Amino acid sequence: MCLLSIISLLSLTTPSDSITWQVSSGWEQESFESWTLDAPSAGMYRVYGCTTEPFEELTLDMRWKQDLFGSNNNNSLFFISESELSDTMGLLPNNALLFSIGENGSSDPITVSSTFSDLYTEITSGFFDFSEPFDLDLSINLSTQDYNVALSAGQYNEGWKIPVISQLNIASDSIENNWQPRCFGFEVLCTSSNTDAFSWGLHSLTTTEVAIPEPRLLSHRAIDSTVVELVWSRPLSSQIPALTTSNTSPHISSLTLSSPLSDEVFKDIKLKTSEIDTVIQVIYTQLNSGKFRDLVITELFIDATPSIGFPEVEWFEILNRSDKYVDINRWSVIANSTSSFAEPTDIIPGNGWNGILAPNERFLISTLAFDSCEFEPYPKLQAELSGISSLNDNGMTLTLLRPDGTLIDQLTYDRTWWQPYSIPARSTSKIYTGGCGLTSNWAPSLSITGANPWLAGENETSEPSCLIETFNVNAHLLKTDIIEFSFSHDIDPLCEITVSSNNFS
Secondary structure (H helix, E strand, O other), rough: OOOOOOOOOOOOOOOOHEEEEEOOEEEEEEEEOEEEEEEOOOOEEEEEEEEOOOOEEEEEEEEEEEEEOOOOOOOOEEEEOOOOOOOOOOOOOEEEEEEEOOOOOOOOOOEEEEEEHHHHEEEEOOOOOOOOOOEEEEEEEOOOOOOOOEEEEEEEOOOOOOOEEEEEEOOOOOOOOOOOOOOEEEEEEEOOOOOOEEEEEEEEEEEEEEOOOOOOOEEEEOOOEEEEEEOOOOOOOOOOOEEEEEOOOOEEEEEEOOOOOEOOOOEEEEEOOOOOOOEEEEOOOOOOOOOOOOOEHHHHOOOOOOOOOOOOOOOOEEEEEOOOOOOOOOEEEEEEEEOOOOOEEEEEEEEOOOOOOOOOOOEEEEOOOOOOOOOOOOOEEEEOOOOOOOOOOOOOOOOOOOOOOOEEEEEEHHHHHHHOOOOOOOOOEEEEEEOOOOHHHHEEOOOOOOOOOOOOOOEEEOOOOOOOOOOOEEEEEOOOOOOEEEOOOOOOOOOOOOOOOOOOO
């Protein structure tokens, strides 16, 4: 039998009647905030409470006991969540912070994890054993965007605690710095009956509640011609008929339009519920409409320690040469060094950019976030490649791919592209944007800043600068069925060469 008891709450800044408690079936309520569990069989047993408003700060003084020496695979956890559970036996919400003790074995640590990010931290202590009853002080400060968590623990009723976490930042891009928790509770999982295996005592609880903020629209984009994806700062409590909430995230919803969007044309869409009243601009672009060299790589900055001006970030620039809007979401890059082979890596728009690139507009793909600096106080469109933290000084092949894998642009650079200058603190940029990725079509920057991000290079042109007066082609018969051609000038390595043969008597 699993026995779980909740000791009455003391010293509450939050009025006790503002906490609504929910319990699993099988619980008996002894007093207003004290319960006893009789669990004669295997199962999950949970008790949790929710405040009326989200809390900005939360301090808990808990006693936690778990029998980790038993023969059953028992475990327990404490959780803090943003939304209420659908029922007391259902899955925890996908916005929960978890503090758990693993299955049998006295060496099991406390683990801190979350359902909204890849956070995972193990906590051990040489001063006491988590298999024995212990006291745990939990403090969470949400008043800043850092979301700091502090933990102190000690043997139960010994009168001392030591810090086991001094400061843990649980912020995640997936929650967009808008986590608004208001529920907390304790969960026990028993694989069979057990007697007095668990207990949880809540000695004191202090919260500082804040008013629920209005939901903010963080981003939006057209998934296809009739559906727009909307990402919110928090779940919407009111809906409009055309709005559907995602099954996997309460912060994401889909808006179904009554009439299809026209390709390449912005449309104003009004959103109005009891919580929001706004107008968004949406444009729909064909997913794989980009053609060969519609988008081209135009500048390389491969030194992370510039001498002046720019942040210590490596990047390359991409220009939209076409007359169409291009959605670079789901586009990818293969960044191949000379000694290894790489798989395509998705381009991830950053800085709140939705990934829509206008005609003749440029964006940077950087190895780290391009922060503001003296020469660029307001950085423009930028994106990153997950897992790629540097560009090789000695040379790489960069390949730009459409979502369907079609090659759009490619170049292979080496150190000679910066001659007669050295690589540090200087970029090299393309001369004829529609031309090839060969050394002869690139030149080092002469700018005082050493680079021209988001701008045309000093030597850049949209038209070929000259014509080759004489272009010689020599043919060599290597075998009866193989002919080798040599050219007097460099040719585009990505161009198509058509050879036709004529029979002569």
